[in-house]
Amino acid sequence: MSAKQIVRNSACLNTKSIGPKPKMLPVYKDYLPPCNQHCPTGNDIQGFLALVRDLEFKKAWQKLVINQPMPAIHGRVCYHPCEISCNRAHTDSPVSIQQVERMLGDLAIDQKWAYPTVNEETNRKILIIGAGSAGLAAAYHLRLAGHQVEIRDANPHAGGMMNYGIPAYRLPRNILQQEVEKITDMGVKLTLNHKVTDIVAEKEQGEFDAVFLAIGAQIGRHLKIPMEDCGPIMEATEYLNLVGNDQGPKLGKRIVVLGGGNTAMDTARVAKRLGAEEVMVIFFSDRNHMTAHEFEADEAEAEGVKIHWMRNLTSIHGTEFTMDIMALDENGDAKPTGEVETLKADAMVFAIGQDIERQLLSGVENVELTPDGCIKVNEYMMTGHEGIFAGGDMISSSRSVTTSTGHGKKAARNIDAWLRGGVYLTEEKHQVVTHDMLQLWYEIDSNRNPINEVAVAERVKDFTEVVQGLTMDQAVYEATRCYSCGNCFECDGCYGACPEQGAIIKLGKGNRYKFDYEKCTGCQACVNQCPCHAIAMSPVSDIPFTLKK
16 A cells, blocks of 8 residues: 555545535525615516516516506606616616606507406405505505405596696606506596595495505695785695696796705796796705705706705795805705895795695594604504505605505505405515626626607797607617626526536526536536626535435
């Protein structure tokens, strides 16, 4: 025997392929894309983009409306937080997710695609008060669950603030009404011009099993400053409501809008379209502290609206508006400098926030309000009164159409579970894939399509839709830009990189791959090649498989 005898531990030998036994092996995993994580309605964004990429438009729309039943609306008015979080932004620019959604929604209207049908009726009845985005979304999901649903609304048209708050140049009314009709075509009863004043009485008289409150926050806050001999003064929701009812008031040639939110910007742009020659927005702080989205202010300024930053309105006398000139202190708070400034205007519309209609709750026991004046609900979106739920702008939350739509879906799932004697349990979310986790060996510049808009000189003349959207071909191109973060899209990268023949098995289109651990050496070539981080190395002890003997 040699003096340098080699002793091997047989437990470390790999008898099935070349090399030692691996301690780590690859597994296919589904992670959570950041776009999906940030969508208030829980859309499977990656899923419907993949179907658009494959030209499966109807299937893409069907996947989309599993979570969100109004894609033509949201494709126009959503503030697309999904795009803000898109990993593609670190390479060139985000995928234009909203515009792909709009294309699918418009195509569904054009092709008259119907929402899914109800498979089994439960004979349970739910009353929804309010036909805005939260109420409509809740009605859709509850109807799909087999319940009888009735929406009651005080207005002559459905849509809530989508109809009476968002101007038609952002959301054409024919688009809104056609998506509402898709929901009523499912069997949802819509009762308009019906103002509910006693929730409990209507619940009992109609023999409803549950109620969902979704009337939003439509009571404008009052302005408390000295005013003398001044012209017309209106609150923004009242002003926009009149415009929504084709009764837009002509307030004068020079109009002041007070506020720094999206409602203020919409009000200013509407005033321009109604003939005001000069529209001025007054906001007490700087651009970084406004609650309006950046593009809202940009579009208002592009249309000739003058925004007076760092100005706090203190009094109105006739046509003279007096303002304190403000400055930011060391904490970033706006404080008066002691200097004042005046401007001339014929009228003012103030947009300083909205509150809920508390009078509606006066006869309902055990319903509590939060410190900021919203309805208090538990984790299942139920108020303190058994069987009465609330959502949308009525509860403390970010106030937007998309957030309210997400509330409607969540409320519907909780109402359905409660009616069936249980509670709705959400699934545990997967780990979110960040840009640094991707391995973009195919990284190329592929900028998003520009989105066409009506020229400024033309669009201020009327309420024609400003944003024109993408063509079908452009939408398909946008879908191909998706990185499919954290989820396999069958690029064959792992299959081609594997040095062990047969260690990765293709299962056919749509079924991805599987590993043959008899042949896998754990070399990580597949992991290093996977661009979307859909493969991870896992300890052998955590993988349920048995080697053949």
